[in-house]
Amino acid sequence: MSVERMVVVGASLAGLRAVEAARRAGYDGELVLVGDEVHAPYDRPPLSKAFLDPDGERGAGAVAQFRSEEVLRDELRVDLRLGTRATGLDTTAREVLLGDERLPYDALVIATGSVPRWLPGTDPAGPDGPLEGVTQLRTVEDARRVREALEAGARIVVVGAGFIGSEVASAARKRGLPVTVVEALDVPLTRSVGPEVGVACVELHRAAGTDLRLGVGVAGLDEETPDGPDGRRRVRAVRLTDGTTLPADLVVLGIGVRPATDWLEGSGVALHDGDRGVLVDATLATNVPGVWAAGDMAHVENPLFDGEQHRLEHWTNAADHGAAAARHALDPAAAEPVVTVPYFWSDWYGHRLQFVGTPRADEARVVVDDLATGGGLVVLYRRADRVVGAFVVDLPRVVMKLRRRVLDRGPWKEAVAFATGSEVPTPR
Numbered sequence: 001m002s003v004e005r006m007v008v009v010g011a012s013l014a015g016l017r018a019v020e021a022a023r024r025a026g027y028d029g030e031l032v033l034v035g036d037e038v039h040a041p042y043d044r045p046p047l048s049k050a051f052l053d054p055d056g057e058r059g060a061g062a063v064a065q066f067r068s069e070e071v072l073r074d075e076l077r078v079d080l081r082l083g084t085r086a087t088g089l090d091t092t093a094r095e096v097l098l099g100d101e102r103l104p105y106d107a108l109v110i111a112t113g114s115v116p117r118w119l120p121g122t123d124p125a126g127p128d129g130p131l132e133g134v135t136q137l138r139t140v141e142d143a144r145r146v147r148e149a150l151e152a153g154a155r156i157v158v159v160g161a162g163f164i165g166s167e168v169a170s171a172a173r174k175r176g177l178p179v180t181v182v183e184a185l186d187v188p189l190t191r192s193v194g195p196e197v198g199v200a201c202v203e204l205h206r207a208a209g210t211d212l213r214l215g216v217g218v219a220g221l222d223e224e225t226p227d228g229p230d231g232r233r234r235v236r237a238v239r240l241t242d243g244t245t246l247p248a249d250l251v252v253l254g255i256g257v258r259p260a261t262d263w264l265e266g267s268g269v270a271l272h273d274g275d276r277g278v279l280v281d282a283t284l285a286t287n288v289p290g291v292w293a294a295g296d297m298a299h300v301e302n303p304l305f306d307g308e309q310h311r312l313e314h315w316t317n318a319a320d321h322g323a324a325a326a327r328h329a330l331d332p333a334a335a336e337p338v339v340t341v342p343y344f345w346s347d348w349y350g351h352r353l354q355f356v357g358t359p360r361a362d363e364a365r366v367v368v369d370d371l372a373t374g375g376g377l378v379v380l381y382r383r384a385d386r387v388v389g390a391f392v393v394d395l396p397r398v399v400m401k402l403r404r405r406v407l408d409r410g411p412w413k414e415a416v417a418f419a420t421g422s423e424v425p426t427p428r
Contacts, residue, residue: 003106003330004029007096009086010111010260011035013044013315014295014322016066018109021323023076027330032103033078034096036085039140040069045315047143048164049347052150052171086112089267091288097263107329110264110278110286110293111322114257114313119159119218122253131223133235134251137164146252150175154249157181157238159218161188163346163353165254166205170348173208180211180246182218182238193355194364196379197391200371201348204393208349217241221251257313259297272299277311282337284325292329294321303337304407305358305388314344341407352396356403357381357389367419368395378402378419380412387415 008018011033019033035041043064051064072078081098088097095102116136124130135145146168149156156172158165161183172179185191187198205212222237222245238246259277270279270287278293280286282301286293295318299309320340328335346353351371361381368378371393378398381389386409392399398419405415 003027005032005105006030006107006109006326006329007032007034007103007105008109008111008326009034009096010109010113010295011037011039011041011080011082012111012113012295012318012322013041013066014111014113014318014325015109016041017319017322018111018294018326019072019076019078021326022330025327025330029106031076031078032081032105033072034081034084034086034098034103036083037139038083039065040072040080040082041066042140044138047140048137048167048171051140051143052147052168054150054171054175086263088263089269091268091291094290106290108291109322109325109329110269110291110297111295111318111325112260112263112297113318114296115260116253117256117258119221119253119255122221128233130232131221131235132232133249134221134253136253137168138257146171146250149250150177152249153177155247156250156252157246157248158252158254159238160254160256161185161201161205161212161214162192162254162256163189163344165252166201166348167346168252168254169205169210170208173210173349178211180213181205182213182216182240182246184215184217186215188214193359193391194379194381196364196366200366200369200377200379200393201353203371204348204351213240213244216244257296259311261297272311275311279309282307283328283335284321284338285328285332285335290329292325294318294325300338302340302342302358304339304341304409305360305383308358308360310342310358312342314342316340316343339407341403343403351393353391353393354396354399355389355391356399357387357406359389359391361388364389365416367416380415380419382412385412386410387412390415390419 008015046064122131122134156179158181161181169179187195189198219239219241223233224236277297277299279299280293284292296313299311301307324338343356361383363382371377376395377393379391390402
């Protein structure tokens with residue numbers, strides 16, 4: 001059927017790229033972008049990087065918008081529905097439910113991303129309401145809260161030694177503030193990039209003076225209710241499962257996310273049995289005609305890695321897949337498998353960490369380890385006789401060349417020879 005109205009749910013990076021791609025493809029019909037935040041789509045990675053950096057150019061707190069509302073409405077002719085949450089989907093009638101409104105569509109791109117997980121009793125939407133001083137780092141409002149606390153010299157506890165939590169710790173240490181990172185695993189990041197990388201990341205934390213508590217969980221949060229008219233609960237300390245109590249003015253939770261797909265339950269769109277992300281094929285099509293998905297909440301078949309389904313919370317993945325989903329929604333007959341090399345980066349304590357490919361491998365091997373002397377680190381991931389991934393610290397030129405080898409299904413031995421023979425920066 002012809003597409004007279006395309007609806008994109010999720011004013012995210014993936015959603016933005018979808019509407020941009022639709023117009024670039026020559027689509028002249030109605031284009032609706034629905035987002036639950038009041039802001040036009042903005043860049044999220046800087047929120048935990050330059051936004052928190054005392055020397056960063058966005059450190060004053062500006063929102064890094066991709067495009068203004070005026071540009072979206074006037075130039076791209078987007079019917080922009082900000083501050084509007086999708087509450088359901090009727091795939092038979094081809095309508096998105098927005099509370100009491102039913103929004104018809106001919107083609108639908110789902111790009112609602114993920115929502116962070118909370119510790120018990122801290123979810124602002126829970127029965128007890130918000131616990132002041134406890135936050136995630138997902139939105140610009142979250143970032144402002146964290147930055148204000150850093151500028152005030154707050155005692156900070158980060159729960160979860162993942163990439164975003166570690167970036168918060170890095171921002172605290174750059175200001176000379178003490179910070180404690182609590183991680184339930186004995187080696188952080190084991191599930192996402194493997195223990196070899198986790199061990200190296202532990203050393204980065206410790207070299208920067210971060211108090212890293214491994215193999216211990218959070219037993220609970222102590223709170224207080226200050227005198228005053230608002231009577232808001234405020235965090236006072238974090239209690240750990242080993243009996244330790246950590247005084248805290250700010251607790252930043254980095255304990256993972258889940259796909260924002262509650263509104264799709266019962267719609268007929270196939271969801272993952274575990275995390276309830278949307279299942280799509282290699283072209284980003286769901287099991288329902290006319291419905292496509294991209295971004296953090298989609299499990300995508302990747303032909304580059306034997307058709308495995310990956311759900312990736314990466315900037316480049318969201319951008320590439322958002323654009324492809326829109327093109328395919330407009331012309332399903334021309335839809336082709338999307339072949340990409342996953343990529344993400346993180347900044348810790350003055351180091352640039354980069355990953356390409358997949359960590360799902362038969363072996364992960366440290367082939368360059370010069371961090372202790374101010375050089376770089378390279379960890380390669382092998383599946384059978386080919387290289388499928390690489391984790392690199394402080395060697396940006398190397399990682400891009402390794403990305404090409406992953407895309408070309410390059411031989412393992414050649415990747416190892418390249419990495420070990422690469423020029424390593426002189427010690428700083």
